[in-house]
Amino acid sequence: MTEAADLTALAPRGVTLLGCGKMGGAMLEGWLASGLPPASVTVLDPNPSDRLKALAGEGLKLNPERLGEADVCILAVKPQMMGEAAPKVAGLAAGGTLYVSIAAGTPISAFERLFGEGAAIVRAMPNTPAAVGRGITALIGNARVSEAQMEAAETLLAAVGETVRLEDESQMDAVTALSGSGPAYVFHLIEAMEAAGVAAGLPQDLAARLARVTVQGAGELARLSPEDPAQLRVNVTSPGGTTAAALSVLMAEGEGLTELATRAVAAAAARSRELAG
Template identity: 65%
Template sequence: MDFGEVSRRGLVLLGCGKMGGAMLDGWLGDGLPPAAVTVLEPRPSPALEARVAAGLRLNADLPADPAVAVLAVKPQMMGDALPRLAALGGGGTLFVSIAAGTTLAALEAVLGTGTPIVRAMPNTPASIGRGITALLGNAAVDAAGLALAEGLLAAVGRTVRIGSESELDAITALSGSGPAYVFLLIEAMAAAGEAQGLAPELARTLARATVVGAGALAESAGATPAAQLRADVTSPGGTTAAALEVLMAPGGLTDLLSRAVAAGAARSRELAG
C-alpha cells in the first residue's frame, strides 16, 4: 500500500504481541519506515527491541498527530491501556481496533464520539500472512479512512467489509475462533488413524497434510461451493460416502459445528456486555 500520509504523520501501535507483531512485520515489509512507528508494549520481545536500531520508536512519547493508532492489546487490557491514547481522540487520528468484544461504543466512550474508529476481527493465520479480517467503521469514518484501515489490515491477509457491528459476534465465532476448530479436526483425524492401527507420527503427518491440502484445493477452486468439492471426492457406495454418512448424520459434524459457533457467538455477546 501507499504509506505516504502514515509515513509523514506516523502510526501508533498499542500492543505488540503475536497479532500486533504480525501486522508490524507486514507493514515494515511493505515499505513503512520504522521511524514512522511508535510501539507501546510493556513486555517487548527481543525481536521488537532489535528494531529500535533501525529507527522504530519503542515506548516513546506519542507523536503529536499520528495518521492512525492501531489497538492490538487483549480485550481485558483495553481498559487500562486505551486511556494512554485518549488525547489523540477527536477526529485527527484514525483508530483501528482488533480487540474482540470491545464495541465501538466502548471505544467512543474513551476517545470521543467524533473519533473515527474501525473495528476489525482478524484470525491467527495472520501471523503467516494468511489471515482474514472483517472490518467496519463508525459514523465518523469516511471512505478514505476505511480504505486506509483496509490497506493496513491487508498486510496480514484478506479483508472483508461488513455492514453491521452485530455481525462481529458470529464472525468472531466463525473465523476468529475457527482455526482452533481446524486444529481440533487435525487432532481428531490423527487419533482416528491411530485407532485404525497407524503409527502416531504417520497419523499426524497424514491428518495435517490432508487438511492443508484440502484447504489449498478449496482456495484454488474459487467460487466453487464446498459442497461441490465434497461431492467430487465422494463415489457412491465408496469409502468416503460411508464416512460422510456418519459425519452428516443428525448430531454429527454439521450439527456440532453449528452448536459450537452458536456458543462462541453467545460468549462474544456476553463479553461485549
C-alpha cells in the same frame, strides 16, 4: 500484500501500535514486509521483545515519552487491559487519528466513551493465520470514519491477509464465532483426524503428518478452486466407496458435522455477546 507506496501514502504521519503481542507483532511484520519504514511506526508495549528493540535501532519509535501525531492507531492489547492502556493514546483523537481496534468483544461504543464521540473508530476482528499472512479480518466503522480512513484500515490489515466489510456491528459476534475462533476448530479437526488414524492402526507421527497435510492441501484446494466446497466434496466421493462410508457418519441427519458446527458457532457467538456486555 499491499504495495509499499500505498502503505507510506496512507499514513504520512505514521502508525501507532498499542500492544505488540502475537497479533500486533504479525501486523507489524506484515507492514514492514510491505515496505513501511520502521521510522513510520510507534510501538507502545510494556514488555518489548528483542525484535522490537532491534527495530528501534532502525528508527522504530519504541515507548516514547511523548507521542507524536499518527494517522492510524491500532489498538492491539487484550480486552481486559484496554481500560488501562487506551488512555495512553487518547490524546491522538484531537489530531484526527483513526483508531482501529482488534480487541475481541469490545464494541465501538466503548471506545467512543474512551476517546470521545467525535473519534473515528474501526472495529476489526482478525484471526491467528495473520501470523503467516493468511488471515482474514472483518471491519466496521462508526459514523465518523471516512471512506479514505476505511480504505486505510483495510490496507493496513490486508498486509496480513484478506479483509471484508460488515454491514452492521451486530454481525461481529457471528464473525468472532466463525472466523475469529475458527482456526481453533480446524486445529481440533486435525487433532481428531490424527487420533482417528492412530485408532485405525497408524503410528502417531505418520497419522499426525497425514492429518496436517491433508487439511492444509484441502484448504488450499478450496481456496483456489472455482467450485464450491459442496462440489469439491462430491468430486472426491465415489458412490459406495470409502469416502461415502465416512460421510454417512459425518453427515448423519441431526447429529452430523453441520449440526455440531452450528451449535459450536452459536455457543461462541453467545459468549461474544456476553463479553460485550
